Amino acid sequence: MNFDDTPQEAAFRAEARAWIAANAPKQYEEELRKSSLGRVQLKNANILEVAKAWQKKKADAGWACLHWPKEYGGRGASPIERVIWQQEEGPFGRLSAMFIIGHGMCGPTMMAFAREEHKRHYLPPLASGEKIWCQLFSEPAGGSDVAGLRTRAERKGDEWIINGQKIWTSGAHYSDYGILLTRTDPTVPKHKGLTMFFLDMKSPGVEVRPIKQASGQSDFNEVYFTDVRIPDHQRLGEVNDGWNVSLTTLMNERMSIGAGVSTGFPELFEFCNSLMLEDGPAIEDRSVRSRLANYAVKASGLKYTSMRAISALSKGERPGPENSIGKLVAGSMIQEVAMYALDLQGAAGVLSGTDAELAGKFQAMLLRAPGTRVEGGTDEIMRNIIAERVLGLPGDIRVDKDVPFNQIPTKGRA
Amino acid sequence: MNFDFSDEQKQMRDEARKFLSEQCPPKAVRTVLDGKAAYDRDLWRGLAEMGFLGVAIPEQFGGAGAGHLELCVIAEEMGRALAPVPFSSTVYLAAEALMLAGSDAQKQKWLPKIAAGEAIGTLALFEGKGNPSPKAIKLTAAGAALNGTKKPVPDGAIADFAVVAARTGSTGRDADISLFLVDLKGSGVEVKELTNLDPTRGQAELTFTNAKAEPLGATGEGWGIITQVLDRAAVLLAFEQVGGADRALEMGRDYALDRIAFGRPIGSFQAVKHILADMYVSATLARSNCYYGAWALSTNAAELPEAAAAARISATQAFQHCAKNNIQVHGGMGFTWEFDCHMYYRRANATALGLGSVSYWEDALIDRMRKKNAAA
Numbered sequence: 001m002n003f004d005d006t007p008q009e010a011a012f013r014a015e016a017r018a019w020i021a022a023n024a025p026k027q028y029e030e031e032l033r034k035s036s037l038g039r040v041q042l043k044n045a046n047i048l049e050v051a052k053a054w055q056k057k058k059a060d061a062g063w064a065c066l067h068w069p070k071e072y073g074g075r076g077a078s079p080i081e082r083v084i085w086q087q088e089e090g091p092f093g094r095l096s097a098m099f100i101i102g103h104g105m106c107g108p109t110m111m112a113f114a115r116e117e118h119k120r121h122y123l124p125p126l127a128s129g130e131k132i133w134c135q136l137f138s139e140p141a142g143g144s145d146v147a148g149l150r151t152r153a154e155r156k157g158d159e160w161i162i163n164g165q166k167i168w169t170s171g172a173h174y175s176d177y178g179i180l181l182t183r184t185d186p187t188v189p190k191h192k193g194l195t196m197f198f199l200d201m202k203s204p205g206v207e208v209r210p211i212k213q214a215s216g217q218s219d220f221n222e223v224y225f226t227d228v229r230i231p232d233h234q235r236l237g238e239v240n241d242g243w244n245v246s247l248t249t250l251m252n253e254r255m256s257i258g259a260g261v262s263t264g265f266p267e268l269f270e271f272c273n274s275l276m277l278e279d280g281p282a283i284e285d286r287s288v289r290s291r292l293a294n295y296a297v298k299a300s301g302l303k304y305t306s307m308r309a310i311s312a313l314s315k316g317e318r319p320g321p322e323n324s325i326g327k328l329v330a331g332s333m334i335q336e337v338a339m340y341a342l343d344l345q346g347a348a349g350v351l352s353g354t355d356a357e358l359a360g361k362f363q364a365m366l367l368r369a370p371g372t373r374v375e376g377g378t379d380e381i382m383r384n385i386i387a388e389r390v391l392g393l394p395g396d397i398r399v400d401k402d403v404p405f406n407q408i409p410t411k412g413r414a
Numbered sequence: 415m416n417f418d419f420s421d422e423q424k425q426m427r428d429e430a431r432k433f434l435s436e437q438c439p440p441k442a443v444r445t446v447l448d449g450k451a452a453y454d455r456d457l458w459r460g461l462a463e464m465g466f467l468g469v470a471i472p473e474q475f476g477g478a479g480a481g482h483l484e485l486c487v488i489a490e491e492m493g494r495a496l497a498p499v500p501f502s503s504t505v506y507l508a509a510e511a512l513m514l515a516g517s518d519a520q521k522q523k524w525l526p527k528i529a530a531g532e533a534i535g536t537l538a539l540f541e542g543k544g545n546p547s548p549k550a551i552k553l554t555a556a557g558a559a560l561n562g563t564k565k566p567v568p569d570g571a572i573a574d575f576a577v578v579a580a581r582t583g584s585t586g587r588d589a590d591i592s593l594f595l596v597d598l599k600g601s602g603v604e605v606k607e608l609t610n611l612d613p614t615r616g617q618a619e620l621t622f623t624n625a626k627a628e629p630l631g632a633t634g635e636g637w638g639i640i641t642q643v644l645d646r647a648a649v650l651l652a653f654e655q656v657g658g659a660d661r662a663l664e665m666g667r668d669y670a671l672d673r674i675a676f677g678r679p680i681g682s683f684q685a686v687k688h689i690l691a692d693m694y695v696s697a698t699l700a701r702s703n704c705y706y707g708a709w710a711l712s713t714n715a716a717e718l719p720e721a722a723a724a725a726r727i728s729a730t731q732a733f734q735h736c737a738k739n740n741i742q743v744h745g746g747m748g749f750t751w752e753f754d755c756h757m758y759y760r761r762a763n764a765t766a767l768g769l770g771s772v773s774y775w776e777d778a779l780i781d782r783m784r785k786k787n788a789a790a
Contacts, residue, residue, distance in 0.1 A: 001483055001709050003415050273787065283784055286777065293776035296783065297728040301699030304417070304706045311417040325695050380684070386694055387687035391667050394682040 003307075005084075009314075012081050016088045019061060024092045025054055032091035040094045048174060051095040055129025065103055065127040072111065072119055073127030080314035098171055102126050102133030106179050109249045110198065113236035122177065122198075134175035134201070136166040136223060137246065141410070143168075144381050146181070147190045147243060148400075148408070151225060153182035153197070160184075160197065160235070162205075162228040168375070172208045172221040175201050179249070180230075181242050186406040193405055194242030197230045204228070215367040261330035264337035264365055265299035268292070271341055271358070282344060291340055298333055302326055321389040327372075328382040335369035338362050417705060419487060426480075427487040433464055434495040440754045446498035446614045447757060452572050453616070458499045459531050467501075468529025471509060476526030482646075482712040486653045486704070493654030493733075494661045496761055498614035500534045500569035502654065502768075506647035507568070508535025511577045511593065514646075515631035515639045520595060524575060536573040538564035538596075538620055539640065545774035546644060548591045548637045553622065555580035555594060558629075559602075560622040568768060570618025571607040573598055578622070579640060582633055591636035594627035602626065612764035614757065644769055645722040649707035652722075652729035655765055656704050659697040659729070662736040662758045666690055666743040673745075680743075689743060693736045700725075700732035720786060723779035730766045730775075737762035 005013055028050060031042055041047060058064040059073060066082045068074025077085075086093055096103075107126055110119060125131040142149035151164025162182060172178070178201050185193035201208070205228035210218040237245040272292060275282040282288045302325075309323055341362035342349035348356070352363040373379050387393045400408045419427070437460050445451050461467050470485040471477025478484075485505070492501050509528050512521055512535075527533035541564055544550050553562025560580055567576065576596050583590035596603065602625035610617040631639050667690055670681030680686050707725030710718040737758040741748035748755040766772060 001416060001419060001705070001712065003417065003709070005415065009415075269783070269787075273784065283780065286773075289780040290773060290776045293723075293727060293779045296779060297703055297724045297731075298699060300706065300724050301702050301728055304702035305698055307415070307417040308702055308705065311415055314415065315418075325698055329695060329699070380688070383688040383691035384684065386691040387681075391663075391687075391690055391694060393667065393670060393687050393690065394679055396684065397678065397682060 009080060009084060012077075013084050013088060016063070016085050019063065020088055020092065023057055023061070024089075025050060025095075028095075029091055032094045035094060040097055047095075048098065051098055052129045054092065054095045055099060059124075059128030064129070065107065068107065068111070068123070068127060072107075073124035078314075080310065083310050083313065098132060098174070099129055101135050101170060102131075102175075105135050105249045106133040106177070106198070109179055109196070109236060109245065112248050113196070113245055114198070115233065118198075118234070126177075131176040132171060132174055134169050134172045134178040135249065136169055136172075136178045136180040137249075138168045139165060140167050144378055146246070147194065149181060149183060149194070151180075151182050152186075153184050153195055153230070155184075155232075158232050160195075160230045160232065162197075162199075162225040162230060164225050166223040166225075167211070167220075169208075169221045169223050170219060172201065172223050173210060177201060178223075179236065181246055183405065184242075185240055187404050188240070189402055190400060190405045190408065191243040193240055194246070195239050196236040196242040196245040198234050198236060199228070199230050203230070214370060215364075217368075261302065261326045262334060263295070263299045263302065263330045264334040264341075264362075265295045267361065267365075268295060268337045268341055271362070272344070275344060277344070288344070295333065295337060298329055302329055321385050324377075324382045324385050324390075327376060328379055328386075331369075331373040331379060334365060334372060338366035338369055342366060417709070419483060419708075423483055423487050426484055427491060429464070430466065430488050430491040431494070433460070434491050434497060438495040438497050440496075440757070443496045443498050443614055443754075443757060449613065453500055453569070454498045457497060461497075461499065461501070462529065462531025465529075467505060467531055468525070470505075471513070471525050471529050475521050476529040478529075482650075483708055485650060486708045486711070489650045489653035490657035493657030493761075496614060496658065496757055500536070500572060500615070502615070502647070502651055502765075503536040503569040503573065504528055504534050506650040507537035507643060508573075508575070508577055510646045511537060511630065511639065511643045514642055515593065515635075516595075520628075520630065524595075527574075533574045534569060534572055536567055536569050536576050537640075537643065538567045538570065538576045538578045540564065540566060545770045546640065548588050549586075551579050551581050551591055553578065553580050555582050555592060555627065558594075558627055559624045560594060560596065560627045561624060563619060563621045565619035566608060566610065566617040567620050569616050570598075570620050571605055571616050573618075576620065577630055577643075578627065579636055580627075582636075588637035589634040591640070592633045593630040593636040593639055595630045596622070596625055596627045600626050610764065612760040614761065615764065641719075645719055646711060648722040648726040648769055648775070649704070649711045649718075651765060651769060652700070652704045652707060652725040655729035655733040655762070656697065656701050658758055658761055658765075659693075659700060659733040659736040662733070662740040662755075662762075663690065663693045663697055665755065665758075666693065666736075666740040669744050686743060689739050693739050696728075696732040696735045700728040703728040720779065720782045723775050723782060726769065726775045727772055727779060730772050733758075733762040734766055 028042055042050060055064060062075050065074040066077035066085055070076050107123060110123060126133055137146050139149045153160045153162050178199055180197045180199055182195055183193055184195040205226040207224040209222045211220045211222055212218055272282045272288055277285060345357050353360045356363050388395055437457050442454055446454060465478045466488050468477030469480045469488060470482050473479035512524055524533055541550055541552055553560060560578060576598055578594045578596050580592055580594055581590055582592040602623045604621040606619045608617045608619055670686050671679055673680045703725045707721045710721035741755045741759060744755055747753050
């Protein structure tokens with residue numbers, strides 16, 4: 001048991017470290033380091049431009065999408081090398097936020113199902129950040145039950161005509177392309193009538209509208225499709241086999257470990273270290289210490305769980321669904337941490353923004369937190385995944401499994 | 415990086431699991447639970463023959479000289495099997511104290527006997543209610559004679575010797591405390607067995623009346639040694655707790671798969687699934703914290719005090735959580751004496767208290783993190 005690199009890993013780390021030291025946009029390092037709570041913003045620069053420039057620079061030097069094959073813009077690196085890169089890239093890795101869906105989900109799906117000429121054409125600019133991709137799965141009627149989606153694709157000669165609506169699409173407003181899951185046959189059970197495509201987001205009939213979230217911010221979009229035409233050669237997988245294609249996408253989402261999840265603990269610990277209460281420093285208060293200790297062991301438990309997964313990766317094992325615990329634990333923890341930080345501020349905790357302690361950092365965390373427990377699989381879906389795929393418990397009894405999609409009830413109370 | 419046990423260590427874990435599943439089935443645990451024996455003597459002898467008792471004891475003192483990572487994997491299996499033997503008191507407390515502070519002669523006298531299963535040892539620290547604190551120690555040492563009472567002392571009624579914390583000064587500082595070795599079969603020692611939550615590991619009251627003792631370590635250094643022993647024992651006991659938590663989770667999972675209600679396995683209801691998923695989460699977090707503790711223990715890292723506290727808190731919570739919800743998943747049957755669930759519930763709640771309660775370790779963890787933070 002050790003935390004040391006192998007000689008090969010050490011050499012890779014040294015090379016990565018030297019390149020980053022010589023090339024990273026250091027003028028933003030401090031700002032990026034501080035923006036740990038999800039929302040990355042720069043005061044005097046356009047974040048999209050800075051991120052694209054950094055990604056392009058990495059791609060030109062062979063440091064983009066490390067685990068992808070070289071012919072598609074990657075480096076053909078091992079999983080452990082990818083983790084080492086992420087450790088070395090540190091705060092600059094936060095500039096990759098807008099590429100995560102493209103690199104982590106769309107790219108691997110294209111690699112598995114697109115035609116060779118499409119892979120060679122579309123993947124290198126995706127790797128280099130010149131083109132941004134989004135994932136169009138969720139719908140108003142299909143969130144956790146994504147196979148319940150209703151966006152129609154109807155074949156007309158060599159083309160498909162798309163009509164419907166997607167929701168919660170991250171980055172659709174700046175994306176160039178997207179992968180799209182549609183219903184192609186409503187007369188068969190829901191999992192059996194889906195088909196996957198990729199499309200140009202500038203296609204006529206695509207309309208992107210930002211969603212104003214409960215937090216007041218807008219990170220996601222609704223996307224409307226009105227008679228949008230997609231050529232058949234942009235179909236990914238067989239007609240009506242879209243569910244299996246989407247499983248590849250979602251599996252890759254879970255593979256992207258190592259980036260680490262925010263728990264809010266380091267911020268809370270730092271806050272308690274400097275906070276003065278009526279009776280003295282907060283950190284000397286027994287009840288504060290008790291709460292902090294409980295959060296501390298969750299945060300360290302997650303940290304070392306991820307290190308165990310990295311060790312498994314470096315031995316050539318594939319990380320399994322047990323990695324679902326990261327998001328499940330961190331999501332509700334960050335919400336509790338935010339509430340507790342406000343509790344410690346007393347009546348002044350009600351203030352927000354620049355009127356509040358620490359420019360309203362914990363207030364913003366509180367308002368953003370409900371979303372973290374829903375996005376990318378709700379807490380309940382995560383628990384189902386653990387129960388079914390890790391513990392081997394039976395799946396839920398699904399009343400709609402064998403019913404043709406167009407006969408499934410759409411309303412609860414008659 | 416290899417943040418995992420080696421193949422050889424995993425092999426040792428498999429051996430220990432196989433040995434314990436044969437030699438320590440629930441029936442054997444129940445013999446002690448029901449008061450038919452003070453501990454499982456055959457199992458204790460078997461553990462000695464397997465080399466498990468002395469796995470971390472150096473070869474020159476009769477052990478296998480393997481190390482603490484090996485001891486961690488064995489501890490996990492002892493916890494899984496609820497082994498009704500004085501393993502934690504003898505191996506984590508007494509042997510660790512001897513290895514840390516004993517003279518060559520003291521080590522030579524006791525360590526080979528521990529490894530051979532011929533001596534049971536313990537640490538006599540507590541004097542009634544409360545958590546580890548030098549202020550709580552009233553038992554006095556005048557020269558080589560001890561006077562006072564210790565309770566609860568783990569496995570005190572079956573122990574051959576004890577490491578005893580005594581007051582040798584009255585300045586109000588840690589330096590008032592010194593450690594002594596006492597042969598419990600000698601004169602001036604009165605032993606009274608106490609009833610406790612988990613009869614598979616006994617608790618006792620030891621009263622010393624001019625009992626003959628010899629110093630362990632230098633005078634005034636007792637509290638420092640105790641702190642180190644508790645940190646080391648915290649990691650080792652945390653592995654037992656993780657082993658117990660995993661077993662309780664498996665029992666709950668298996669029952670949820672077998673038990674039919676409302677025409678379906680109860681494990682297909684989300685209300686039950688989610689209980690089990692949460693048990694898995696807490697057991698996994700605890701295991702990861704324990705691995706870090708094992709690394710710190712085996713390398714004598716400066717991070718040990720912090721790592722030990724985190725492992726202790728996390729593993730205590732996980733074992734308590736898994737043991738109580740294992741009963742919940744079992745429903746009424748889980749609340750019978752006949753089902754084994756309560757044995758895990760008892761062990762979980764007893765081990766939560768033995769080295770100082772969770773609130774003590776919470777306080778210690780933040781104190782230690784804060785010191786590290788200030789030093790950085």
